[in-house]
Amino acid sequence: xxxxxxxxxxxxxxxxxxxxxxxxxxxxxxxxxxxxxxxxxxxxxxxxxxxxxxxxxxxxxxxxxxxxxxxxxxxxxxxxxxxxxxxxxxxxxxxxxxxxxxxxxxxxxxxxxxxxxxxxxxxxxxxxxxxxxxxxxxxxxxxxxxxxxxxxxxxxxxxxxxxxxxxxxxxxxxxxxxxxxxxxxxxxxxxxxxxxxxxxxxxxxxxxxxxxxxxxxxxxxxxxxxxxxxxxxxxxxxxxxxxxxxxxxxxxxxxxxxxxxxxxxxxxxxxxxxxxxxxxxxxxxxxxxxxxxxxxxxxxxxxxx
Amino acid sequence: xxxxxxxxxxxxxxxxxxxxxxxxxxxxxxxxxxxxxxxxxxxxxxxxxxxxxxxxxxxxxxxxxxxxxxxxxxxxxxxxxxxxxxxxxxxxxxxxxxxxxxxxxxxxxxxxxxxxxxxxxxxxxxxxxxxxxxxxxxxxxxxxxxxxxxxxxxxxxxxxxxxxxxxxxxxxxxxxxxxxxxxxxxxxxxxxxxxxxxxxxxxxxxxxxxxxxxxxxxxxxxxxxxxxxxxxxxxxxxxxxxxxxxxxxxxxxxxxxxxxxxxxxxxxxxxxxxxxxxxxxxxxxxxxxxxxxxxxxxxxxxxxxxxxxxxxxxxxxxxxxxxxxxxxxxxxxxxxxxxxxxxxxxx
Numbered sequence: 001x002x003x004x005x006x007x008x009x010x011x012x013x014x015x016x017x018x019x020x021x022x023x024x025x026x027x028x029x030x031x032x033x034x035x036x037x038x039x040x041x042x043x044x045x046x047x048x049x050x051x052x053x054x055x056x057x058x059x060x061x062x063x064x065x066x067x068x069x070x071x072x073x074x075x076x077x078x079x080x081x082x083x084x085x086x087x088x089x090x091x092x093x094x095x096x097x098x099x100x101x102x103x104x105x106x107x108x109x110x111x112x113x114x115x116x117x118x119x120x121x122x123x124x125x126x127x128x129x130x131x132x133x134x135x136x137x138x139x140x141x142x143x144x145x146x147x148x149x150x151x152x153x154x155x156x157x158x159x160x161x162x163x164x165x166x167x168x169x170x171x172x173x174x175x176x177x178x179x180x181x182x183x184x185x186x187x188x189x190x191x192x193x194x195x196x197x198x199x200x201x202x203x204x205x206x207x208x209x210x211x212x213x214x215x216x217x218x219x220x221x222x223x224x225x226x227x228x229x230x231x232x233x234x235x236x237x238x239x240x241x242x243x244x245x246x247x248x249x250x251x252x253x254x255x256x257x258x259x260x261x262x263x264x265x266x267x268x269x270x271x272x273x274x275x276x277x278x279x280x281x282x283x284x285x286x287x288x289x290x291x292x293x294x295x296x297x298x299x300x301x302x303x304x305x
Numbered sequence: 306x307x308x309x310x311x312x313x314x315x316x317x318x319x320x321x322x323x324x325x326x327x328x329x330x331x332x333x334x335x336x337x338x339x340x341x342x343x344x345x346x347x348x349x350x351x352x353x354x355x356x357x358x359x360x361x362x363x364x365x366x367x368x369x370x371x372x373x374x375x376x377x378x379x380x381x382x383x384x385x386x387x388x389x390x391x392x393x394x395x396x397x398x399x400x401x402x403x404x405x406x407x408x409x410x411x412x413x414x415x416x417x418x419x420x421x422x423x424x425x426x427x428x429x430x431x432x433x434x435x436x437x438x439x440x441x442x443x444x445x446x447x448x449x450x451x452x453x454x455x456x457x458x459x460x461x462x463x464x465x466x467x468x469x470x471x472x473x474x475x476x477x478x479x480x481x482x483x484x485x486x487x488x489x490x491x492x493x494x495x496x497x498x499x500x501x502x503x504x505x506x507x508x509x510x511x512x513x514x515x516x517x518x519x520x521x522x523x524x525x526x527x528x529x530x531x532x533x534x535x536x537x538x539x540x541x542x543x544x545x546x547x548x549x550x551x552x553x554x555x556x557x558x559x560x561x562x563x564x565x566x567x568x569x570x571x572x573x574x575x576x577x578x579x580x581x582x583x584x585x586x587x588x589x590x591x592x593x594x595x596x597x598x599x600x601x602x603x604x605x606x607x608x609x610x611x612x613x614x615x616x617x618x619x620x621x622x623x624x625x626x627x628x629x630x631x632x633x634x635x636x637x638x639x640x641x642x643x644x645x646x647x648x649x650x651x652x
Contacts, residue, residue: 202406202407203406203408203410205361205401205407206399206401206407206408206469207420208361209359209393209394210394210420210421210424211389211390211391211395211421212394212424213390220412221409221412299411300410300458301410
């Protein structure tokens with residue numbers, strides 16, 4: 001097990017290095033620079049600014065320097081916002097996004113998985129049809145439709161929840177519901193499929209022949225295997241929740257990282273783009289590592305070396 | 306009183322293409338410690354008969370339409386799920402055809418072995434594990450104390466079937482139903498598995514219902530034999546009666562298919578044609594279209610029911626063919642070219 005984790009960890013680091021290199025050279029190859037603006041700047045001043053940020057050196061040298069800095073945990077200064085480092089920006093906005101993301105994921109799992117189990121156990125009854133058709137509708141509605149819809153219903157018609165800002169617990173509800181419900185729908189369908197596959201296995205018949213009650217068959221015999229599709233989807237779901245949060249944060253005016261991603265790209269804020277890319281990539285690599293470990297833990301047939 | 310008394314059991318599957326009468330009026334009884342073999346081709350209803358007794362028929366589409374199955378004074382077919390669970394795994398156990406899929410791959414062997422024991426008896430985990438190790442040793446699994454904690458995928462097919470037997474017998478049931486326990490195994494292992502079932506049966510005094518399409522296995526193991534075809538019993542009696550004094554043309558044809566009873570170098574005998582489609586009404590004898598005996602009439606009316614002879618030997622005499630001659634003579638006579646064509650056209 002330790003060998004498997006180490007191996008996957010090293011693979012993850014390689015992936016991150018690759019992502020960093022590709023992003024760096026793509027950004028460097030893009031025409032323009034962070035310091036070009038409508039207003040003409042005197043060449044001497046521009047040269048000074050470029051020297052300050054290290055842009056007077058060749059790209060390959062800048063790559064080595066910035067990689068060294070990032071490995072030391074220094075994401076560099078913001079090229080656009082004076083006196084603010086990328087680390088400052090992340091430290092300020094990341095907790096907001098993390099809170100939104102983890103609450104959304106919790107909603108998705110706590111709602112989706114029980115609904116899927118219930119639907120599978122009560123197959124072809126209204127306890128199956130109602131949650132599953134709701135889930136189908138949930139999958140079909142993109143977050144940029146769901147978000148304004150929820151805002152309209154709960155913010156304007158019933159006027160019980162705030163529709164924009166980030167000032168207290170009630171402000172978390174609508175954005176996290178928008179994100180969470182969408183993934184809850186996916187988890188519900190995946191869990192239902194996984195559980196149904198398990199419940200149709202020959203060894204369920206063996207368990208019934210031993211006199212095992214239905215409840216034990218579901219929880220003890222089928223849950224482990226039935227959750228595998230949902231667990232597998234956890235990695236992509238996290239990636240989706242992160243990128244989905246760009247949209248949701250914009251809809252509900254949440255001061256999270258998503259807005260900085262957009263601003264960074266529009267302003268050609270090279271250091272900010274790189275810093276955020278590395279952060280998000282690390283999160284996804286870490287999550288996939290956890291998913292791999294969970295899968296090995298759930299399925300004894302998987303070999304981990 | 307018999308341990309199990311099945312009367313007029315009828316099980317159907319209500320499918321989109323019609324009602325499949327998989328078991329259509331089957332009756333038999335079984336005493337304590339006895340071994341009953343149920344033989345027949347695929348689709349003859351032998352497995353459905355036993356699944357019905359355990360109420361393991363998937364409902365829907367399956368449904369037990371009628372009959373009784375008195376087990377120790379209680380009707381298995383009408384008792385509540387709760388009462389049924391007290392019998393399943395405790396007093397009646399089951400072994401299935403495919404050991405590769407009949408064990409849960411996500412749970413350790415130990416967990417699955419002690420499950421029935423802990424459900425039906427008040428034993429602590431340690432005692433149960435010790436019993437499980439003893440049970441594995443009884444069925445010939447080496448290093449049982451170590452292997453008991455393995456997962457199913459760490460065992461071979463034959464070993465898994467041994468585990469299944471140990472699991473079924475760990476509660477010392479009164480009745481063991483073995484649904485083609487050797488079909489999915491290779492030939493060298495088949496004999497070992499049958500020996501283990503026989504040995505454990507002798508040790509524990511368990512009654513056994515053995516479902517199989519291997520007549521050789523039946524001859525060596527069973528006290529009584531039921532021959533099934535198209536959801537009904539065609540012939541029943543003691544193993545000697547069914548083997549040495551087979552009355553029904555179907556039973557005789559089945560015997561002809563046993564490879565070891567055929568002359569070396571001769572082409573292996575197969576019964577021409579296909580088993581009947583039980584979703585359509587059958588008039589007269591279900592075996593009539595494939596019957597090698599000279600026909601004496603057109604099949605009509607209800608299917609013939611079992612008639613008991615003085616010695617307890619039963620068979621369903623249709624009266625539409627002349628089954629007086631031994632089958633060898635009949636087949637030899639049929640072996641002329643024009644007769645073969647006729648047999649082909651009858652399908």
